[in-house]
Amino acid sequence: MRTMTLQAPGEPLVEREVADPVATGPHEAVIDVLGCGVCHSDLHVADGHIGRTPIVLGHEVVGTDARLGPVMVYAPWGCRRPECLQCAAGDEMICADSHEAGIWDDGGYASKMLVPRREYLIPLDGLDPLEVAPLACGGLTAFRAVRRATSRFEPGRPARVLVIGAGGLGQYAVQFLARTPGAHVTVVDTLPARLAVARELGADVTLSPDELDGPPYDAVVDFVGAEPTLRSAVAFVRRGGAVVLVGMFGGTVPFGLGRLPSEAWLTTSIWGSPADLRAVLDLTRREPLRHVVEYLPLEEANRAHGLLRSGGSRGRVVLTVS
Ligand SMILES: [Zn+2]
Ligand SMILES: [Zn+2]
Structure with missing residues (x-):
């Protein structure tokens, strides 16, 4: 062969x-x-x-x-x-x-x-x-990550989700979220061409990293996982919200009381x-x-x-x- x-x-x-x-x-x-x-x-x-x-x-x-x-x-x-x-x-x-x-x-x-x-x-x-x-x-990983990010949403209550990274996995995540009732989807990426694809696939808002601003999100899925993206994920999740880390670019964030939004859930998804x-x-x-x-x-x-x-x-x- x-x-x-x-x-x-x-x-x-x-x-x-x-x-x-x-x-x-x-x-x-x-x-x-x-x-x-x-x-x-x-x-x-x-x-x-x-x-x-x-x-x-x-x-x-x-x-x-x-x-x-x-x-x-x-x-x-x-x-x-x-x-x-x-x-x-x-x-x-x-x-x-x-x-x-x-x-x-x-x-x-x-x-x-x-x-x-x-x-x-x-x-x-x-x-x-x-x-x-x-x-x-790509599709399987995005599917599980989205399900874990949204698993604690209250049915029927609108929820804001931030997707970091609009590559292959992020593009699938946007499509799964677009099928999730109540989910409002923001996508952030450094490449304008990828953001254009994300809009075509159903993203409500697309941003470059320097445009990222509050109010905080109910869930953040980080498909990059580099130091700056993971820091953004923790900075922009609401208290009690969920951060799901998928990307393997080695970023870390401190874990401790007062170091991240109170009662936020941080998990990897594999x-x-x-x-x-x-x-x-x-x-x-x-x-x-x-x-x-x-x-x-x-x-x-x-x-x-x-x-x-x-x-x-x-x-x-x-x-x-x-
Ligand atoms: Zn793979
Ligand atoms: Zn086993």
Whole structure:
């Protein structure tokens, strides 16, 4: 099979032909990859901040299974041991022993992929595989983050939500919030082109970071997670409000009485569960989401990374396997 392999952190990906993976038991599957979304986490692996090398990156994978047809791969694989609280609750992505495709195990920048359990193959049932590929991480992560941000809202009471970062995940979050009754959505980003997309997707207000001002928000979702954005998140949430941190750019804020709005809730939100992914795909079938996607062939994965690093893509890049 063809792969684009990361040999060592900091190096460009190289095209490598390797032996096809083989399923060793009835619970494993080998799929023919149709495409794979490129996520910011891929850059964190490429830079050596997370994961292992050598590795085949890619965790937003769609492919064809001989039995099920077109499928999406659920990629954060838990230990599934009965004594694991997180796995027992269905939250495999926060299992202490989770090993994510494309981060710890070989992923979807390849023409074939080994999936350790058939349950991780979610049938696409009519959805366009390449268009929806970013739902496997970007859409799923935004879905869970929005649900956690809005979970404590009183039904029917209008609520103001601030979304920090209008990249791929922020764009999905805006669409999920636009479907949340009572939610008034403000989006902040440094790039005007992304703010224009956010308005098209249903944002009520878009701002550059220096325009950000009160009154405080009921919930803030930070898809960047850098020092200045996380500080803004805490500065602009109301007392008793919620800050949900998703972005992995290493920002921190002090925690202590008087250091942040009283009784504000601060939480991280990581990826999503298998049930969340099924819910996202069901929602997409009922009320189609807009996927701001551009396509590049698998062999141009390095160019895709360059686009992501430079902010040169309006949304998500999906690598296609032909
Ligand atoms: Zn991702
Ligand atoms: Zn577990």
